[in-house]
Amino acid sequence: MDEDVVLQIGREALYAIVYLAAPLLLSALLVGLLVGVFQAATQIQEQTLSFIPKLIALVVALIVFGPWLLEMQISFTRSLYLNIPNLIG
Numbered sequence: 723m724d725e726d727v728v729l730q731i732g733r734e735a736l737y738a739i740v741y742l743a744a745p746l747l748l749s750a751l752l753v754g755l756l757v758g759v760f761q762a763a764t765q766i767q768e769q770t771l772s773f774i775p776k777l778i779a780l781v782v783a784l785i786v787f788g789p790w791l792l793e794m795q796i797s798f799t800r801s802l803y804l805n806i807p808n809l810i811g
Contacts, residue, residue, distance in 0.1 A: 727809060734798070742794060742795060745783050746784070749779045750779060753772075754772055757772040757775055
């Protein structure tokens with residue numbers, strides 16, 4: 723196994739990580755932004771106010787995107803396992 727193969731596997735792993743984290747991070751970012759605008763408009767400066775809406779948004783995102791995230795992780799892991807003979811020899 724040479725450096726090009728290792729770099730390709732690493733690149734694919736990083737892409738998989740980004741694809742897996744993006745729906746959750748973007749939903750938390752969007753809810754945090756909306757709560758921040760609400761706090762600025764109403765001048766409520768409670769730090770714990772954004773925690774519960776973000777938590778709810780993450781649970782909803784996991785319910786909505788969960789099957790897709792799981793399928794993506796399984797297919798990536800399956801492709802790694804199936805390529806072990808090609809990587810060794």
